[in-house]
Amino acid sequence: xxxxxxxxxxxxxxxxxxxxxxxxxxxxxxxxxxxxxxxxxxxxxxxxxxxxxxxxxxxxxxxxxxxxxxxxxxxxxxxxxxxxxxxxxxxxxxxxxxxxxxxxxxxxxxxxxxxxxxxxxxxxxxxxxxxxxxxxxxxxxxxxxxxxxxxxxxxxxxxxxxxxxxxxxxxxxxxxxxxxxxxxxxxxxxxxxxxxxxxxxxxxxxxxxxxxxxxxxxxxxxxxxxxxxxxxxxxxxxxxxxxxxxxxxxxxxxxxxxxxxxxxxxxxxxxxxxxxxxxxxxxxxxxxxxxxxxxxxxxxxxxxxxxxxxxxxxxxxxxxxxxxxxxxxxxxxxxxxxxxxxxxxxxxxxxxxxxxxxxxxxxxxxxxxxxxxxxxxxxxxxxxxxxxxxxxxxxxxxxxxxxxxxxxxxxxxxxxxxxxxxxxxxxxxxxxxxxxxxxxxxxxxxxxxxxxxxxxxxxxxxxxxxxxxxxxxxxxxxx
Amino acid sequence: xxxxxxxxxxxxxxxxxxxxxxxxxxxxxxxxxxxxxxxxxxxxxxxxxxxxxxxxxxxxxxxxxxxxxxxxxxxxxxxxxxxxxxxxxxxxxxxxxxxxxxxxxxxxxxxxxxxxxxxxxxxxxxxxxxxxxxxxxxxxxxxxxxxxxxxxxxxxxxxxxxxxxxxxxxxxxxxxxxxxxxxxxxxxxxxxxxxxxxxxxxxxxxxxxxxxxxxxxxxxxxxxxxxxxxxxxxxxxxxxxxxxxxxxxxxxxxxxxxxxxxxxxxxxxxxxxxxxxxxxxxxxxxxxxxxxxxxxxxxxxxxxxxxxxxxxxxxxxxxxxxxxxxxxxxxxxxxxxxxxxxxxxxxxxxxxxxxxxxxxxxxxxxxxxxxxxxxxxxxxxxxxxxxxxxxxxxxxxxxxxxxxxxxxxxxxx
Numbered sequence: 001x002x003x004x005x006x007x008x009x010x011x012x013x014x015x016x017x018x019x020x021x022x023x024x025x026x027x028x029x030x031x032x033x034x035x036x037x038x039x040x041x042x043x044x045x046x047x048x049x050x051x052x053x054x055x056x057x058x059x060x061x062x063x064x065x066x067x068x069x070x071x072x073x074x075x076x077x078x079x080x081x082x083x084x085x086x087x088x089x090x091x092x093x094x095x096x097x098x099x100x101x102x103x104x105x106x107x108x109x110x111x112x113x114x115x116x117x118x119x120x121x122x123x124x125x126x127x128x129x130x131x132x133x134x135x136x137x138x139x140x141x142x143x144x145x146x147x148x149x150x151x152x153x154x155x156x157x158x159x160x161x162x163x164x165x166x167x168x169x170x171x172x173x174x175x176x177x178x179x180x181x182x183x184x185x186x187x188x189x190x191x192x193x194x195x196x197x198x199x200x201x202x203x204x205x206x207x208x209x210x211x212x213x214x215x216x217x218x219x220x221x222x223x224x225x226x227x228x229x230x231x232x233x234x235x236x237x238x239x240x241x242x243x244x245x246x247x248x249x250x251x252x253x254x255x256x257x258x259x260x261x262x263x264x265x266x267x268x269x270x271x272x273x274x275x276x277x278x279x280x281x282x283x284x285x286x287x288x289x290x291x292x293x294x295x296x297x298x299x300x301x302x303x304x305x306x307x308x309x310x311x312x313x314x315x316x317x318x319x320x321x322x323x324x325x326x327x328x329x330x331x332x333x334x335x336x337x338x339x340x341x342x343x344x345x346x347x348x349x350x351x352x353x354x355x356x357x358x359x360x361x362x363x364x365x366x367x368x369x370x371x372x373x374x375x376x377x378x379x380x381x382x383x384x385x386x387x388x389x390x391x392x393x394x395x396x397x398x399x400x401x402x403x404x405x406x407x408x409x410x411x412x413x414x415x416x417x418x419x420x421x422x423x424x425x426x427x428x429x430x431x432x433x434x435x436x437x438x439x440x441x442x443x444x445x446x447x448x449x450x451x452x453x454x455x456x457x458x459x460x461x462x463x464x465x466x467x468x469x470x471x472x473x474x475x476x477x478x479x
Numbered sequence: 480x481x482x483x484x485x486x487x488x489x490x491x492x493x494x495x496x497x498x499x500x501x502x503x504x505x506x507x508x509x510x511x512x513x514x515x516x517x518x519x520x521x522x523x524x525x526x527x528x529x530x531x532x533x534x535x536x537x538x539x540x541x542x543x544x545x546x547x548x549x550x551x552x553x554x555x556x557x558x559x560x561x562x563x564x565x566x567x568x569x570x571x572x573x574x575x576x577x578x579x580x581x582x583x584x585x586x587x588x589x590x591x592x593x594x595x596x597x598x599x600x601x602x603x604x605x606x607x608x609x610x611x612x613x614x615x616x617x618x619x620x621x622x623x624x625x626x627x628x629x630x631x632x633x634x635x636x637x638x639x640x641x642x643x644x645x646x647x648x649x650x651x652x653x654x655x656x657x658x659x660x661x662x663x664x665x666x667x668x669x670x671x672x673x674x675x676x677x678x679x680x681x682x683x684x685x686x687x688x689x690x691x692x693x694x695x696x697x698x699x700x701x702x703x704x705x706x707x708x709x710x711x712x713x714x715x716x717x718x719x720x721x722x723x724x725x726x727x728x729x730x731x732x733x734x735x736x737x738x739x740x741x742x743x744x745x746x747x748x749x750x751x752x753x754x755x756x757x758x759x760x761x762x763x764x765x766x767x768x769x770x771x772x773x774x775x776x777x778x779x780x781x782x783x784x785x786x787x788x789x790x791x792x793x794x795x796x797x798x799x800x801x802x803x804x805x806x807x808x809x810x811x812x813x814x815x816x817x818x819x820x821x822x823x824x825x826x827x828x829x830x831x832x833x834x835x836x837x838x839x840x841x842x843x844x845x846x847x848x849x850x851x852x853x854x855x856x857x858x859x860x861x862x863x864x865x866x867x868x869x870x871x872x873x874x875x876x877x878x879x880x881x882x883x884x885x886x887x888x889x890x891x892x
Contacts, residue, residue, distance in 0.1 A: 052889040066806075097768065105765050108758060 013189040016139040017159040018170045019146065020179035025051045028154040031177035032057035035158060038173055042159035046140075046149040068126040069119045076118030080111040098396055139188040145181065157185075275360050276444050278425035283354030355422030359455075361448045371453030374446045378438060387411035387457040406434055411454055412461050424451045487733050489873035491724075495866055502863035509856025510537070513849045520845035527601055528841070534602040535692065536850045538590065539834040540857040542689060543712075543827055545583050546705060547861070550713025551576030552640060553677060553706075555647050559663075559670040564884030565741060568733040571876045572720050574651055576713070577644040579864040584637040586860070590688075591633060594626050603629075605694040616771060617694045624691055632687055636680040643673045651876050658878035681706055692834060696775040700760045707756045708829055711749035715822035718742050722816040724874060733875050733882075736810050737890045743809035746822065750803070753829075754796035778836040787832050795825045827854055 022028045028045060035043055036059040045054050054060075088094070089101040099106065128134065140146055140157065149155050156179070158170045167184070174182045230236050241247055241255040250257070259265060270276040361367055376385060384390040389408040397405040409416060416424070428447045431437035438447065459467065517533035518526065551573040558566045558573075590602065600607040605617055605624040613621070647666060654662045682702030690701045698704075721734050721742070764772045779788055799818060808814045831850065876882065 052887075062806075070804075097766070105758075105762050108762065 013187040015160045015167055016185045016187050017157060017161075017165075018167070018174055019140060019143065019183050019185050020156045020174040020177065021145065021148075021181040021183075022154040022156065022179055025154055027178045028156060029053060029057045031156050031174070031179065034177050035156065035173065039164050040158050040162050040170075042162040042165075044157045044159075046146070046155040046157065048150055048152060048154075051154075063130070065123065065126055065130060069123045072122030073115045073119035076115040077111055079118070080114035081107055084110060095397065095400070098393065137188060139185050142188055143183060143185065145183070274356055274422070277353075278422035278429060279353035279355050281353075351426075353422070353426070355420040356425070357420040357422065359421055359448060359452055361445060361452070363452050367445075367449045367452055368456060370446060371449030371451070371456075374442060374450050375453045375457075378441060379450065382408040382435070383411060384408075386461065387454065388461075408435070412458055417458050417462065421448075421451050421455065424454055487731055487875070488729050489733075489875055489877065490871055491729070491866065491869050491874070492727060495727075496870060499863045499866045502859050502866070506856045506858075506860035506863060509852050509859060513537075513853035513856060516845060516849035516852060520843055520849060527599060530599075531601040532841075532846055532849070533853075534590070534593065535835055535837070536846075536853045538602060538689070538692070539830045539850070540827075540853045541583070541586060541590075542705075542834070543830050543854065544857050544861045545580075546709035546826075546830075547712050547716045548576050548580050548583060548644075549640065549677075549681060550709035550711075551717070552580070552644050552647075553674070553681075553710065554713060554717075556643065556670045556674050556677065559647075559667045560674060562667060564881040565738070565888040567879045567881035567885035568730070568875050569717065569721060569738055569742065569885075570879070571651065571872075571874055572717060572724075573713070574644075574648045574876075575865060575868050575872065575874070576716065577640075578648040578868050579861070580637070580640050580644045582860075582864045584641060587633065587637070587688075591630055595630055598626075603691050603694065605691060614695055620694055624694055629687060629691075632683065636684040636687075639673075639676045639680045643677065646673075651879070652872065654878050655873065655876060656878075658880075660880045663880055681709075689834060693775055693778075693837065695771060697772075698760055698764075698775075700756060704753075704756050704760060704833075707749055707753040708826060711746060711753050711822060712826040714742055714746040714749060715819040715826070718746065718815050719819040719823070722812055722819070725812070730875055733886065735886070735888075736812070737888050738885075739812055739815055740806070740809045740890045743803055743815050743818075746818070747800070747803045747809070750796060750799050750822075754800070757791075757795075779832060782836070782842050784832065784836045784842075787828060791825065791829060791832055794821075795829055799825075 020031065022031060025047060028047065028051065032043070032045060032054065036057065041059065043058055045051070045058060047054070084107040085102050088103070088107075093101045095101075096103075096106075145153075146155065156174065156177075158165070158174070160167070171182055171184070243256055245255050246253050247255045264272065272281055274280045380391055381393045382389070382391040384394070387410065389410040391408065394405070394408055398407065425447055427435075428442065428450055429437055429439045442450065513536060514533045517536060518529040520529060520532070554566075554573045555570060555577055557563075558570055593601070594603060594606050598606055598608040600611075603624070605613065605621060606626060607613070617624075646669065650662050650666055653659070685702040685705040689705065690696070690698065718739065721730070721739070724730050725734065761776065764776060767773075778784070799822060802821075803809060803815070803818050808818070835850070879885075
């Protein structure tokens, strides 16, 4: 060993340990046991495939890694439970489907996920840490023979940092152990400096990534007199007219063209038909004028409003028939009805439209049953089955003493009773206050059915003596 | 290869086998005593109440044993399906468990006869004959839940299980003499189709036999729940059987610590799987909060059953999860025998929780005693069946081509 040293250059690198090479895993296992029994602990084996029993043969102690996993997993469980409890029950309590704020069953999936996440990440990083990784190079790689560790050779390694390391003794022990080759591994004396070209490349890349930012910064902080650079000129300046501009193409000079009289654009029937709206839109302006006096809003560009409304009604089969039934209502009440509701409505800042005062659907048993079903499915949870605003959701919210909970309106309020059917329909469609609109859940016919049912509820809860059918009055009064 | 196989003692002591008739008698007496206890514990006005309790108790304890056998059958088939080598030395015990299934078919007869020839609905409320004013939701299921069709289905389930159990036991037994590796290949080929049939029959069997005791309720995960519980209890039974056999000086070299660790890992895995399935079922119903779905849980949240539910969370999941997590515990045979017994006890509690709670079934001390006596009876019968099945059969498939692999098998760190 000493003569070996003398032959090489004077700055002989330090010994890093001894590496023995074996032809099969049984020789390796035997040798490992010998090395272990000689008291060496800083040893390792390198094999092309996992060798059963190598841990025991090398005397490797069970890893502490599982403890990291266990502790991290327990931390994950605790963090997840505390976090969800704090968020849902303390910091931002919010009723979700009527469950208690601290709903432990709902916390379990997230808890499971965080437990696994914490456990898995900690295991990976602790494994890297315990193995001293990442490490870019190891002196054992300097020996080209070692490449066969991934192919067909088995290597045993004794580290020079072992407590009992003695270079000659180790060499002797390994030679005795049936190794086909024993070689000393020396500390890697190649320069530890990072090669110049790598540094240059990294620096260049960093500089290049700074360029776009620098350009943006420059643009934002400088002024220029020249006009913008048009990359795609014909996209920036297209041969078309923008809305709200003038043209010489049409006699009236407007770019936007009004619909041809007597037509309704696809999908716009619902925007214009009283059946869908609950009010007659053509009457709106007239009613709104007293509210917004001096409003310069253009009512209509159409030459003949009445004509168009009639045409619209005839254009579609279903609403037309509905319209027929409510025709009487539409003709007269537009002027008469708002008078009654106007003071209240105006006071509350509510829309003041020409509400339909009669149901545009035939009020029959079938419609009533439909209304009852939809009311009980959609409305009763808040408004209550009797319509008194005492539904289960409301009861629960009141029990929780939620300061921000407003009890739903009782449908038997004087105010609601006085509302025309169109107004109730409008509320169902668009919602009011905390109540959301039901246009997405209920078709117009179903909404009208609910209106009918609400009317029936109001009638039933506020019955007067004259509501009792003739002939049964006396019997009813007797008890 | 055969020379590498250590020379273990592979047959049961003759003394054990002689116990079988005594055990059968004891088991039958226990079940009858339980019937008497239930009958007299029920109210004197309504004697059917006692009979109702007894049939529920019988079903729960019956499924307790049946589930272990079904778990064993699946284990045998899945080992063949995966061409597993490690399990060759413990597979015979599972084959023997599964091969007691014909007797379990026999023990289902009381229930089947009751369904076919009476219409009191003591166990299955749908079995009351037409026009009995059942809830609409049950009424709508009556075309499926109908005594003759029910019987036919149960016969099909048992046919599938018995044919599979018989095939796997008989063929494996043939190999003991011939050592023919073709047999292993044949069993491997059959394992796929049989597992599909097994999965279907176990699922629908769970719906029919257990879930229809509360016919208004439904859970699509119910069969999987029973499967999880079956596998868990089977692995516990397997560990315990290996432990007992080794205690008596059998299979000392053929079943190694490595096998204990793997059986325990499977048991651990199915503890988690059971918890996952049981919680999934609960979470969805709790979230949806729809009366027809939550009623089943409501029955299990009153009359003391709520404590059983909490006990199950603790003892069927948390405690054994933490207890069998460590490698050192899994490689310790006595510790694992303890955990196996623990699992087998909570498995009983689980089945009680699945089947017993109902508004028409009162809970009293006498009833609990009756359930326990019935349990003892069923387990005694199970032991008797197992001992009879084993007879002279070696408890390891000695000429299985995988056996050398199983012996050389090491779990790794």
